[in-house]
Amino acid sequence: MNASPLLLSAVSGDAAAGCAGYCRRCRREHRLGPGESRAAALRLMERLHREGTVDLFREQSRPDPGLSTEVLFGPARGKMFGVLQCCTADGTLRHLYAFSGQYEGRWLVPGWVPPVFDPEDFARVHDPLERRIKEMGRELDSPAISGERRLLLRRERRLLSRRLMLDLHGLYRLPNPRGEELPMAEAFLGNGNMPTGTGDCCAPKLLAEACRHGLRPLGLSEFYWGRENRSGTRDHGRFSSPCEEKCLPILGFMLCGLDGERT
Ligand SMILES: [Zn+2]
Numbered sequence: 228m229n230a231s232p233l234l235l236s237a238v239s240g241d242a243a244a245g246c247a248g249y250c251r252r253c254r255r256e257h258r259l260g261p262g263e264s265r266a267a268a269l270r271l272m273e274r275l276h277r278e279g280t281v282d283l284f285r286e287q288s289r290p291d292p293g294l295s296t297e298v299l300f301g302p303a304r305g306k307m308f309g310v311l312q313c314c315t316a317d318g319t320l321r322h323l324y325a326f327s328g329q330y331e332g333r334w335l336v337p338g339w340v341p342p343v344f345d346p347e348d349f350a351r352v353h354d355p356l357e358r359r360i361k362e363m364g365r366e367l368d369s370p371a372i373s374g375e376r377r378l379l380l381r382r383e384r385r386l387l388s389r390r391l392m393l394d395l396h397g398l399y400r401l402p403n404p405r406g407e408e409l410p411m412a413e414a415f416l417g418n419g420n421m422p423t424g425t426g427d428c429c430a431p432k433l434l435a436e437a438c439r440h441g442l443r444p445l446g447l448s449e450f451y452w453g454r455e456n457r458s459g460t461r462d463h464g465r466f467s468s469p470c471e472e473k474c475l476p477i478l479g480f481m482l483c484g485l486d487g488e489r490t
């Protein structure tokens with residue numbers, strides 16, 4: 228399992244991590260540094276290493292076997308984790324914790340921030356269309372299918388997949404500390420083609436959760452945990468900044484209105 232010696236190497240990586248993004252409204256970049264979130268991130272790594280589970284905030288005595296970190300070291304590979312240090316209106320420090328995307332098919336794990344959308348809405352939109360797309364795939368695999376039917380089915384499946392992605396993206400609404408909220412497609416800077424998984428990374432989840440609970444973000448740290456990713460750009464225990472393709476285009480909006488920010 229997660230046996231590599233890591234906590235020494237964890238302090239390397241992008242020393243200036245935190246997050247930033249260009250804001251259309253203010254015509255400049257907004258930035259949130261790491262603040263003192265790094266210490267909390269190191270404590271989180273230490274617990275992941277020692278306990279081998281993400282079921283760290285449970286009420287029952289035994290961790291849920293479905294939440295073991297073993298899976299992060301297998302063929303599915305690792306994922307990003309993030310810690311947001313924030314404070315309440317009366318100045319009390321709080322830490323929020325996130326994993327990117329789902330953990331073993333779950334959006335919700337106790338103690339970790341939820342996704343930016345309502346998971347019940349997601350299932351309502353996703354499940355029937357996904358079922359239909361899979362049925363079409365099975366039909367396409369059948370040798371008995373005619374050439375004409377195959378072409379039609381392929382086309383229909385492509386359209387349905389596209390619709391599924393648009394419908395799902397429509398569920399994502401992003402808040403910011405200014406008190407605004409936008410559909411993600413409007414907050415996203417770029418040509419409108421949002422990559423799959425936009426909004427599911429740690430930074431947007433953490434910032435949205437802080438916003439919705441009136442917490443002021445003070446610092447963000449993200450690190451990778453598990454077997455290195457396929458492209459070799461992420462490896463175990465290394466801190467890094469939010470990704471350029473999905474996070475950068477939405478973070479400017481999400482950080483707008485954060486007081487005390489450095490420009
Ligand atoms: Zn990202």
Ligand SMILES: [Zn+2]
Pocket residue numbers: 250251252253254257479482483484
């Ligand atoms: Zn702004």
